[in-house]
Amino acid sequence: MPEMSKILIANRGEIAVRVIRTARDMGYRTVAVYSEADADALHVHEADEAVPIGPAPVGESYLAADKLIEACRLSGADAVHPGYGFLSENADFARACADAGVTFIGPPAEAIELMGSKRLSKLAMIKADVPCIPGYQDSDQSDERLAAEGARIGYPLMAKASAGGGGRGMRLVRKSEDLMDSIRTARSEAQSAFGSGELILERAVLNPRHIEIQVFADAHGNVVHLGERDCSIQRRHQKVVEEAPSPFVSPGMREAMGKAAVNAARACNYLGAGTVEFLADADGSFYFLEMNTRLQVEHPVTELITGQDLVEWQLRVAAGEPLPLRQEDISLNGWAMEVRLYAEDPRNGFMPQTGPVLVWDLPKGPGLRIDHGLRKGHAVSPNYDPMLSKIIAHGTTREEARRKLVRAVEDTVLLGVNNNKAFLAKTLRHEVFARGEATTAFLADHFEGDATVTAAAPDLRVLTLAATLIHARSGRQSAHAPELLSWRNTASTPWHYRLEAEGKTYDLSLIVDPHRTHMRCTAQAGDNETIIDLISIDATHCVYLADGVRRRLRFAVDGNTVYLDGPFGNIAFRNLTHQPTAGADAGGSGRVVASMDGAILAVSVAIGDRVAKGQTVAVLEAMKMEHQLQADTAGTVTEVFVSAGAQVKIRQMLITISPDDAEEGR
Structure with missing residues (x-):
């Protein structure tokens, strides 16, 4: 049995924090690693010890296997948990750990290598009687052979990079005339992203469900599955919403998929946690897609419906113990859903965002779980994946879980960094998702061109709120004396504000009437007018009345920028009021x-x-x-x-x- 007493987590962010907490609860000492950009990150503070491993770029820190092995030596760590991403599916890193006498908390290098190749893994799955999509996965990669196989398979088909994932090196080919161009593009992307231009061809399964099965194997010959997760809602092949169980999967289909997933794990002599991913057709047919040889981002939904800690299972298996449960002892209870909070701007093509964490407040309540790696004052770096947090809810029914998750998403407050929470809430509220009918085409079918997602222009009420808060914060003498918020003698004299948000500027006039129970602000922009009564305000909260409804709003001020959080999402307004105004006919700035x-x-x-x-x-x-x-x-x-x-x-x-x-x- 391997000796394990101190575990180094070769990762960062929310997964590093999540692993550290379970390891600590089990009595293990923990070691964090960190780049220069992460010196004050939450995972560094959570661990017992921490080792700096280099500059911010991942190639010089989190992907530098030699630095991670050296961190084990310096700290005395005798085991490594790789989390997900980075080196979690790198067979050479698993071998390097073994060579250094360090336990790699994951499958054998041979299993990682096999399942890291879509071509080789598909051949192994066919041999193991796991249903696979008809296609071509042999070693002859000549254009002539691929063209001939494309004609045999028929169209539409998918050209896929054999290595890697995340949608890179993947092309949907609808007709034979497009095949060669798609192959060249997919091959070039694959070579650039994964160092291998090897491709496979598969019949395209259009508008499928993306269903995955959680499997676990130990060193004693035991292999089980813990049910399925539905990950159909995706954007650019990246998962947005995950849930367990799937509203599409029947008990009979679950049994068949579970059996196929267990066969897949046995076929590669698996050890530890793994996920076998399938595409499911409308008729219930399902086909092997790939196997992820690590813990998945979405593992919490499985934990919530099974009542099991999958990281604890990983550590027990790595220590040589048998699986905690047999297949017949595993049951699924209730429903769980998860969304991924990203530092990105849905109104601006989902462009990744950076900036300081000025406010980070999390909802609390029965059945809620937030996995994250954020600290107030820490900066979101451009060097890493923009996923910041996972918001998860559990309920006795699917509708209860969905309802809890919508509220939890809307009540999560992150200011200083734009994020996708309003987009997530809208996705969860959509009637197609609420009915459990979403496929992988859901976002393209229902959100493409949606002005509330893609348009950057805030409405007049939001502009008025921003101007009111800037006005109040700049002239406020006392949080309890709204009559001091304006020093002008004549309340009807308008204040002129120019605000910038997401590259656009907005002009409005604000008439402030402090001679009331509450400060009233009347804003005008062109022919439009809106009125807001500011009832109370402190450093990060305000209460206001608009259109007969009293509401609360979270905000933050950093220099001349005010950050708002509300049903409209996150918007930052920069106060340009005192800057020179460009001419009316001015073009771009150059x-x-x-x-x-x-x-x-x-x-x-x-x-x-x-x-x-x-x-x-x-x-x-x-x-x-x-x-x-x-x-x-x-x-x-x-x-x-x-x-x-x-x-x-x-x-x-x-x-x-x-x-x-x-x-x-x-």
């Missing part, structure tokens, strides 16, 4: 600035170059995504301040362009 903290991948212009409005002039990498930075005006490049490889801060000046009209006026 200033290209960094949209967030990150690294410059490419600069495609030089001084003297002519550019068109909308032309990409640089590429910024942040939060594992590439962002095209475009010229907001046509003109001539006059200054270039950065080059490829440079690390930049949000709103840092990168390039300046002299607009055409400026040239003509000289």
Whole structure:
């Protein structure tokens, strides 16, 4: 039996915190690792010890296997829990741990290697009688062979990278004429992302359910499953909502899928926690998709309906113990749902966001669970995945779990960093999801072009709230003396405010009447008017009356920016009132600035170059995504301040362009 007394968590964020807490409850000492960007992160504070492992970029810290092994040596850790992501499915890292005499809390390297290849794992699953999608998964990767196999399989089909996941190296091909272009693109993406251009072809299962089975295996020959999770709601192949059990799966289908998943685990001599993912057709047919050889992000929903701690199971299996339960002892009780809170802006193409955590308040109540790695005052970095937290609810029925989760999402408050909570709440409230009918096409079918998700313009009430709070905070003498909020003698004299939100500016006039029980603010923008009575206000809360309804609002002020949280989502307003106003006919500024903290991948212009409005002039990498930075005006490049490889801060000046009209006026 392996000796385990101190566990190093080779990860960060919410999963590191989650593993640390279970390990601590079981009596183990814990060691965190951290990059320079994470020196004050929650997982560092939660662990007994912590070891710095390098600069913020993952390649120099969390993906540096040698630094993690050295951290084990320095701290005396005799086991490593890899969490998910990073090196959790890296067979070489599992071998390096074994070579260093450190227990890797996960499956054998051989199982990781096999299931890390879609081609090889599919061959193994076919041999193990696990249902697979008809397709091509052999080693001949020539264009001629792939074209012939495409014709045999028929269209539509999927071209998929054999390695990796997350939708990279994946293309839907609807007709034969598109196959070669799709293959070239998928192969190039796969080579860039995973170091292998190997592809497989599969018949496309359109609008399926994405169902996965949680499996566990020990070193004594025992393999069980703990039911299914429905992960059908996805955006760009990334899961948004997960639930257990699935509203689509019948008891008979659950038994068949569970048996297939157990067979898959046995076929690769599995050990520990794993997830076998399937696509299910409308008729109930299901097909092997892949096996994730680690703990999943969505494991809490399984924990809530089974009453089991899956990290505890992992640690017991790694220590050589048998599984805590037999298959017949595992039961599913109630319903659980989970959503992923991301630092991203749904109104701006879901662009990842960075910034300081000014307010972080979590809801409490029966059946609620929040897994997170945030601390007030800590900054959300551009170097890592933008997922910040998981909000999970459990109920006796699916509707109860959904209702609890909607409220929990809406009551979660994160200010300083824009996030997707309003989008999540709208998804959970959608009638198709409420009926349990959502497939993988749900978001594309029901949210594509939805103005409440994609439009950036706040309404007049939200603008008025922002202006009222800026006004109150700038002139307030006492939280209990609203009559002192304005020093003007004439209440009817309007205050003019210019606010900026998400790249757009808004002008409005605010008439403040302090000679009432509550401070009344009347805002006008064009022909529109709204009235707000500010009843009370402190540093981060206010109560106001609008349209006959009294409401509470959370906010934060940082410099000249006010951050609001409400049913409209998260919006930050910058006070531009005292800045010079551009001319009415002004075009773009000609200033290209960094949209967030990150690294410059490419600069495609030089001084003297002519550019068109909308032309990409640089590429910024942040939060594992590439962002095209475009010229907001046509003109001539006059200054270039950065080059490829440079690390930049949000709103840092990168390039300046002299607009055409400026040239003509000289």
